[in-house]
Amino acid sequence: DAKTTQPNSMESNEEEPVHLPCNHSTISGTDYIHWYRQLPSQGPEYVIHGLTSNVNNRMASLAIAEDRKSSTLILHRATLRDAAVYYCILRDALTGYALNFGKGTSLLVTP
Amino acid sequence: EAQVTQNPRYLITVTGKKLTVTCSQNMNHEYMSWYRQDPGLGLRQIYYSMNVEVTDKGDVPEGYKVSRKEKRNFPLILESPSPNQTSLYFCASSFKGQKNEQYFGPGTRLTVT
Numbered sequence: 001d002a003k004t005t006q007p008n009s010m011e012s013n014e015e016e017p018v019h020l021p022c023n024h025s026t027i028s029g030t031d032y033i034h035w036y037r038q039l040p041s042q043g044p045e046y047v048i049h050g051l052t053s054n055v056n057n058r059m060a061s062l063a064i065a066e067d068r069k070s071s072t073l074i075l076h077r078a079t080l081r082d083a084a085v086y087y088c089i090l091r092d093a094l095t096g097y098a099l100n101f102g103k104g105t106s107l108l109v110t111p
Numbered sequence: 112e113a114q115v116t117q118n119p120r121y122l123i124t125v126t127g128k129k130l131t132v133t134c135s136q137n138m139n140h141e142y143m144s145w146y147r148q149d150p151g152l153g154l155r156q157i158y159y160s161m162n163v164e165v166t167d168k169g170d171v172p173e174g175y176k177v178s179r180k181e182k183r184n185f186p187l188i189l190e191s192p193s194p195n196q197t198s199l200y201f202c203a204s205s206f207k208g209q210k211n212e213q214y215f216g217p218g219t220r221l222t223v224t
Contacts, residue, residue, distance in 0.1 A: 032209050043115075043201045043215030044154070091209040097142055097161075098169060099203075099213060101154040 004088045009106040012078045020073040020105055022088030027068050032091045035062065035073050036099065037084040044087070044101070047073065083109045113138045115216040117202050123222045124192055132187045132219050134202030142205045143185040144169070144213070145177065147198040154201065160185055161207070192223040 005023040012018040024033065035047040048055055048062045050071070055062040061074040075082055087104040091097075115136045124130055136143065144159040146169075156169030160179040174196055176188040185204075189196060199220050205213040 034212075036213075041218075043203075043218050044213075045215065046212035049210065049212070097159060097205075097209070098144070098156045099146075099154070103153060 004090060004102055006086070006088055006102070006105045008103065009108065011108045011110065012075075014080060014109055014111050015077050018075040018078045018082070018107065018109075020075075020086050020088075020107065021070065022072070023070045024088070024090055025069045027090055028092060030092055033062065033064060033068075033071050034089045034091055034099070035060070036087045036089060036101070037082075038087070038104075039081075039084045044099075047086070049091075078107075078109045080109050080111065083107055113214070115202055115204055115214050117200075117216040117219050119219060120217065121220050123224065125224055126193055127191050130189050130192060130221075132189075132200060132202075132221070134185045134187065134204075134216060135183050136185075136202075136204040136214065137183065138204065138206075138214065139182065140204035140214075141182070141207045142213075143179065144203045145175070145185070145187050146201045146203065147171065148201065148218075149198050157187070157200075189221075192221075194223050197221060197223050 034049040036044045038044045048060050050062045063072045085104040085106050087101045118133045141162045145157040146154045148154045155171045158177040160166045202216040203213045205211045
């Protein structure tokens with residue numbers, strides 16, 4: 001499986017934008033890039049996904065590099081509720097059901 | 112409300128006493144899965160099911176059984192629990208396809224003494 005690399009932790013001030021990076025240099029052409037997050041004491045929660053183009057939804061934006069070897073999850077205005085572990089996950093067309101969560105990035109949001 | 116429910120949420124049991132953790136979803140999803148989460152090891156898949164009567168092993172299936180007799184339910188069975196199965200368990204479901212988001216239950220914290 002193609003792997004992802006994320007920083008162990010990041011810190012942000014409340015109401016500031018947050019850019020969470022993910023490197024996936026061995027990504028294949030059919031891999032989708034998914035982001036999930038896990039708030040304390042909760043199950044993982046879907047955030048966003050994309051293939052080649054940048055994507056926006058009500059929670060976040062996903063910026064995908066032109067060569068697809070990296071991506072960035074953007075939270076436009078961090079709130080205290082956004083403090084969580086964020087996982088960048090590649091899902092391929094053949095075996096894309098299991099989510100390989102890795103260690104993720106622990107985001108701390110300070111008031 | 113679309114959701115995945117798990118019961119019980121917390122369970123303390125003794126070695127060897129059979130137990131079942133239930134999982135139910137109300138979204139008509141074909142795909143269902145069980146994960147366990149352990150400190151330092153992250154989330155790992157135990158078993159999954161692509162549809163009714165279709166189940167398969169994930170990365171860490173030893174010591175677990177599952178069944179999928181109905182589309183909405185996917186129970187996790189521990190026939191003879193051992194202390195190394197002490198963990199936080201999550202059930203997930205989704206429609207088929209790598210683009211579809213997975214919905215997770217709230218988790219079941221199991222302690223085996």
